[in-house]
Amino acid sequence: MAINWFKYAAPINFYPLAGKLIPWFAILSALLCATGLYLGFVVAPADATQGEFYRIIFIHVPSSILSMFLYMIMAAYAAMGLIFNTRLSSMMATAIAPTGALFTFIALWTGALWGKPMWGAWWVWDARLTSELILLFLYLGFISLHASIDDPRRADRAAALLAIVGSVNVPIIYFSVKWWNTLHQGSTIKFTGTSMQITMQQAMFTMLAACWLYAMAIALTRVRSIILERERNTQWVAELAEVKQ
């Protein structure tokens, strides 16, 4: 039996699929978030050196991981849209961008909240902070370029090119800023084992999964709206139960 790999690349098929997936992602995300926060704020012990302040990492680390991860995913979808000319990929890229920007903002904000008691300053010009800020600028550039072009197809393609150029530039920016100044503590989780207590680690990974599922649920919700907006003149949208009402 031949599998049609591209079945869900058509908005007409993807729209109901996304509608079915969203509740699952949303419920799972809420459950994991509750578990993660309970583990992180109640079960996990206080840190030896940072006391209770370290608990911000249960929000800070997942959101900063996702802020970078989502940029990659967004750029990948945008590139797919540009190369294969698939409408849905570009819509996905557009749908992911605001969530990515939100996580970048949360990462910066929680970092500032942590920085005040630990470093004695809300903001320091450290490599990771600065590159995270630049990442936020890149997200905003993508969103505003897309928003200022009226023709959606041209907007998709122009924004896609920008996302690709940005993703090529991200490592260059990261290393240039790193050589410029470094104060942020190094990664605790490395591929060669970790120096972290096991409950803390479990709480953090649970929160990471929760944030990831949230990002998927919200991106799919947004892409459904984008599909409706762009395909509003088609027959299948007119026949949808929620449109008919």
Place this chain on the structure above:
Amino acid sequence: MKTLFYLLMLVVRRDLILAMRRRADVLTTLIFFVMVVSLFPLGVGPETDMLRKMAPGVLWVAALLSSMLSLGRLFSADYLDGTLEQMLLVPQPLSMLVLGKIASHWMVSGLPLVLLTPVLGLQFDMSIAAIGMLMLTLLLGTPILSMVGAIGAALTLGLRGGGVLLSLLVLPLCIPVLIFGTGAVQAVVSGMNVSAHLSLMGALLVLALVFTPWVTAQALRISME
């Protein structure tokens, strides 16, 4: 090969002539550069020590901003009178034409900044060695600004509010150039080795030279379809 080089020279010559016919446009960018640099001492105070320390950063940031100002003109005149459409139809690769336009744009808006630097450097009481290094880094860096900026200029072609949007898109991408450019000058001032900074800037220049004309050509095709 020979025809490609001929084409490149043709575009450079044409754009230089056009720029010379509209000298005011070129001069405004330069005046803007001088003005922004001169505003800093008025804003932060006249202490020579502090100004000397700030000078490389101030000049670099001013160069970045003034190159953003002139980028809007890179394709817009050709876009408005239809020349750009003709350029898309030429049998020769579009990236070569784009490279020619970028080169002449740099000669008109980047090179004068480099030449103005010594005067402004003296205003900030910089040492001769530091001024020399600043000129060298600007010489290496301003072409990168023009090339990266060309991508943004092509993407925002014909959009309302294109100028501000252009800065929003291009400035974050120019940060590495700013860091290495000012870093080299600070290294000279503190007596350290500058070869690392200069090598990195050279690498960025080569990287930009290889990729940006092609990416800009793609962006132009997207904007013009």
